[in-house]
Amino acid sequence: MQIVYQAAHSADAQLVRGLLAQEGIRSFVFGGALEGGAGLLPVGGSVRVEVADEDLERARAIIDEWQAADVPASDEDDADRDYGDEATPGHVEDANLYRPLNARKPASGGFGMAGIVFALAIGALGGALVTGAALRPSASAQDVDYNGDGIADERLNYEGERLVRVDTDRNTDGSFDLVTRYDGNGLASSIEEDQDFSGVRETSATLDKGLMTVRSADYDGDGVPERQENYLRGVLHNVEWLDAQGRVVKRDTYTGGRLSGGEIDSDRDGVLDTSRVYDERGEVRSSEPLQRN
Structure with a gap:
């Protein structure tokens, strides 16, 4: 596998992935929210698109041709913005690899560079309240069939020109089993x-801002999660197991991504009563009753 594109964020990478798919090239996104949905979600150039070695030259040519297409003046202004040291010439093969793409939707049958500027409401000075009406974007979708079986492996959903959701069929059974939604900044929101x-x-x-905050699982479909992961700044902080009443019956705490301690409801009365300390392999090193006030 070879890196063919360094993305500004996950949605950016997905658009390039769709661009290559239109030309029959299968690509893979690494470092973004679509790869598992857990842990720290990198942004700002650490999301990348990779292709097979034999597709590298053709993929680069397709991306280069697309990026070289004429864009409106407003888009050219965006391309001149400073995206940080990582986007400086010499750091990567092409500084244009960091041009953000999420605001641009592919044209029918391929990806174009045309952008649409919507009117926004602005506040009036002097305390006068002015309500502006923004154009309501129309919804559209584009299917991508990677294996050529006539069934969509991914569906890119747009509101106007902005990518808002990606539906993915990971096991190619014809049913979308992964749904990722994006906020106005092109970062995964759910x-x-x-x-x-x-x-x-x-x-x-x-x-929140592309970083995981909460991840829960409702395996029996009763509306109450049996397991919940809580994150701080995108890093796993603790994992809680809940009973049918939503009470925490076990809590494991993580330090630096490693299981370090926790509490458990040993008599199953809905109250945590025993603390645990774990060793570096996640085995219980010691346990003792919790002191109740």
């Missing part, structure tokens, strides 16, 4: 997964 491919998306996650 993820739903069907991890056992049963047709029910039992796992859901919430993200």
